[in-house]
Amino acid sequence: MKITSVLSFFLMLNCSIHSTFSQIRNAPLTAKDIESASENYQRYCALCHGTEREGNTADFAPSLRSKSLMSTMPLNFLASSIGFGRPNTPMAAYLKDMGGPLSMKEIFNIASWLKYESGHQTIAIKEEDISGDLDEGLKIYLKECSECHGIKGEGVTAPAIANPAFLAFATDAYIKYAIINGREDTKMEAFKNTLTEAQMNDLTSYIRSLTAGWSPEPKKLAPYPNPENYVLNPKGKNPKFNLREKRYVPMKEVLDALQSKKRLIILDTRTTSEWQNAHLPGAIPIPYYISEEEITKGLPNDKTWIIAYCSCPHAASDKIINMLRKKGYKNTAVIDEGFFKWVNDGYPIIAGQAQDPASK
Numbered sequence: 001m002k003i004t005s006v007l008s009f010f011l012m013l014n015c016s017i018h019s020t021f022s023q024i025r026n027a028p029l030t031a032k033d034i035e036s037a038s039e040n041y042q043r044y045c046a047l048c049h050g051t052e053r054e055g056n057t058a059d060f061a062p063s064l065r066s067k068s069l070m071s072t073m074p075l076n077f078l079a080s081s082i083g084f085g086r087p088n089t090p091m092a093a094y095l096k097d098m099g100g101p102l103s104m105k106e107i108f109n110i111a112s113w114l115k116y117e118s119g120h121q122t123i124a125i126k127e128e129d130i131s132g133d134l135d136e137g138l139k140i141y142l143k144e145c146s147e148c149h150g151i152k153g154e155g156v157t158a159p160a161i162a163n164p165a166f167l168a169f170a171t172d173a174y175i176k177y178a179i180i181n182g183r184e185d186t187k188m189e190a191f192k193n194t195l196t197e198a199q200m201n202d203l204t205s206y207i208r209s210l211t212a213g214w215s216p217e218p219k220k221l222a223p224y225p226n227p228e229n230y231v232l233n234p235k236g237k238n239p240k241f242n243l244r245e246k247r248y249v250p251m252k253e254v255l256d257a258l259q260s261k262k263r264l265i266i267l268d269t270r271t272t273s274e275w276q277n278a279h280l281p282g283a284i285p286i287p288y289y290i291s292e293e294e295i296t297k298g299l300p301n302d303k304t305w306i307i308a309y310c311s312c313p314h315a316a317s318d319k320i321i322n323m324l325r326k327k328g329y330k331n332t333a334v335i336d337e338g339f340f341k342w343v344n345d346g347y348p349i350i351a352g353q354a355q356d357p358a359s360k
């Protein structure tokens with residue numbers, strides 16, 4: 001890790017996070033670091049990025065071992081992607097200051113370990129500000145890229161390249177390198193033989209123009225709900241749900257149950273930082289990485305309906321529901337459409353520190 005890149009990382013950070021970060025030194029990975037990073041990776045990341053870092057296990061999460069990514073993404077960019085996530089995508093923020101489960105040291109350990117495991121040396125791509133024709137860039141983008149990356153770069157089956165948290169760190173040279181070389185063993189092909197140099201410059205400039213500026217803000221964290229309030233509408237009747245594949249409940253039925261004051265429990269199975277951003281009314285944070293021993297704490301096993309959701313839209317919630325079913329919980333289900341659809345359709349959510357039915 002180069003001092004300059006660490007500095008630019010620090011510069012982007014607000015003071016209170018800054019002090020936590022400045023503890024981290026450019027220390028080589030010890031055997032113990034490797035062991036704990038690999039354990040943390042399996043616990044927190046494998047769900048989507050795969051046990052072998054191959055990507056695409058859920059949510060079209062990118063490969064974390066392709067040579068082109070691991071050799072060009074600077075360590076601070078990698079650590080920032082993990083610590084602050086990519087807002088509005090399934091990639092959550094894992095840093096404690098953001099409401100996530102990991103310390104900065106643990107995050108840097110995972111980042112360094114990912115580089116180490118990939119076996120690819122970090123190469124310095126020559127920095128350059130690339131200029132090109134934005135209209136041409138848009139045309140080529142819509143023809144060659146939007147199918148996977150989305151019309152507005154919002155991400156469909158491929159990363160959201162218009163995401164401000166991505167563009168804050170991705171330099172022009174980094175973006176162009178990805179276009180030229182693609183990402184080995186993924187759907188991202190190398191465009192060096194299909195596009196001209198000028199076209200790749202147009203594209204890079206166009207992608208660059210999608211940014212709106214971003215810097216991570218430490219969060220004021222909302223208190224977590226009390227176990228006494230886990231059951232919503234405790235005096236209400238049990239709802240009736242029509243499950244697909246004995247597991248998936250349409251979100252409309254969950255909304256109806258909430259509005260008609262039925263008795264139920266809602267679990268937010270995403271990373272806790274996502275619960276901090278916004279969640280369903282009364283949802284309690286039971287993240288997918290919770291341990292077998294902890295999962296049942298405060299959850300009554302008395303046929304009260306337990307409904308889980310995530311943004312994946314199923315990977316994290318399926319995992320939690322499987323754990324509960326194994327422990328004998330009846331009446332459990334997963335919201336079929338997932339969190340983003342719930343939000344996009346204007347269903348009610350509790351944002352930030354707003355008063356929550358479960359914490360009353």
Ligand code: HEC
Binds near residue numbers: 058078
């Ligand atoms: C719920 C699924 C999920 C989990 C769990 C998850 N990720 Fe991700 N991750 C994603 C998705 C999806 C993206 C792409 C986001 C986008 O559209 O930009 C991503 C992007 C990334 C990137 C950026 C890669 C690139 O090509 O720009 C890194 C690095 C990363 N994740 C590391 C991690 C690590 C390390 C963990 C564990 C601490 C983790 N992720 C956990 C889904 C996940």
Ligand code: HEC
Binds near residue numbers: 141146149159191
């Ligand atoms: C067939 C689908 C597909 C098409 C078409 C496609 N990409 Fe990609 N792209 C991907 C996937 C998948 C990834 C993530 C690869 C991985 O690491 O797993 C990616 C990654 C990238 C990245 C790196 C993002 C990061 O987080 O580091 C850039 C930049 C990019 N694509 C730009 C483009 C551009 C520009 C085009 C059009 C010329 C394009 N892509 C066309 C699927 C596609």
